[in-house]
Amino acid sequence: MKVTLRQLHYFVALADAAHFGRAAARANVSQPALSLQIKELEAQLGVDLVDRLPRGVRLTRAGQEVLTRARRVLAEVDDLTQAIRWRDGLSGQLNLGVIPTVAPYLLPAALSRIRARDLSLELRVREAQTAQLVEGVRSGRLDAAIVALPVPDDGLVAHPLVEDRFVLAGSERRLAAYADALPDPASLRAGELLLLDEGHCLADQALEVCGLPGRGQVDLGASSLATLCGLVAAGFGLTLLPELALPVERAAAPDLGLLRFAGTEPARRLALARRDTSRDDGWVGDLTGLIEEAAQDVLSQARQICPPGA
Structure with missing residues (x-):
């Protein structure tokens, strides 16, 4: 299995919200589903991306680096869709x-x-x-x-x-x-x-x-x-x-x-x-x-x- 855009999207939501529940609500998905995707992303990369705390999460050093790259990847994908969306101007x-x-x-x-x-x-x-x-x-x-x-x-x-x-x-x-x-x-x-x-x-x-x-x-x-x-x-x-x-x-x-x-x-x-x-x-x-x-x-x-x- 490879890293997916969905996993990156959920990870960015988690990083922004610093909480699994709030991130799930922001991503319009159930908390277990978001948590599973984050675990699979960590497994694919072979690192822990977040420290699970009693009242939220905190990004690890690896998580900070992945977050920067994830934002860049998602922005590039958005630019791709935007190029099609704006092909006829405004x-x-x-x-x-x-x-x-x-x-x-x-x-x-x-x-x-x-x-x-x-x-x-x-x-x-x-x-x-x-x-x-x-x-x-x-x-x-x-x-x-x-x-x-x-x-x-x-x-x-x-x-x-x-x-x-x-x-x-x-x-x-x-x-x-x-x-x-x-x-x-x-x-x-x-x-x-x-x-x-x-x-x-x-x-x-x-x-x-x-x-x-x-x-x-x-x-x-x-x-x-x-x-x-x-x-x-x-x-x-x-x-x-x-x-x-x-x-x-x-x-x-x-x-x-x-x-x-x-x-x-x-x-x-x-x-x-x-x-x-x-x-x-x-x-x-x-x-x-x-x-x-x-x-x-x-x-x-x-x-x-x-x-x-x-």
Whole structure:
């Protein structure tokens, strides 16, 4: 008997879940069946891949090496199936990931364009933080993901989409302090800056923009831009808000004040990331173009709400 793709799939599920029961549920198979396949894989390779613990499993050194190679093999197999699936361009099924600070603002416009191009296209969208999306693309669970540059993985290719500038958001009373001159990001006081939870790349970008050395100086805790906007509109500090979010968040909080920054406006750059081994038969260009078109439309609305130079 030889090593099978099923065994590799079950082993990766076990490594990710660190528990036989959870891995079986994730792989949609019974626990005894998954356990048997893992034992057979170990027998074929002649090594123990996991240490069986009272409350889970831990990979052995051999298991770590097999996991790296198993992920690579499964990704190559997925690329093979993807090459067939995308042979006619953007059609069939699309598994797309999006970071949370983009998803609610760009997806409605982007998905309507994607579906309009091919009504038979089956869309599956996952919203998650960058690290989870990168892993999803790398493992083949996602075809591509909309993330902010830089992409933290050498095995991915990034196709630039748009530049998304930051504006300063807060209550009109707090923003009145900048009535005589537009603010500079570096002039913001750490004590009044509200940002997202750790793990959100937007929080790290805001810290970098404002020249702040670490999170200890900043009040962190909100899980969404909507929460931040509600807080700062009520007078609880200031936040950096990407232009893509302006149409939605300003409509939800009409009292939210907005100011452009002086000089060159700070910005994040969004991109569509895919595996560097995945074949592009035109679907990447099609998808990138549709998303960029949707983003430019949203940004145009944002610049009417808060015009550049205002």
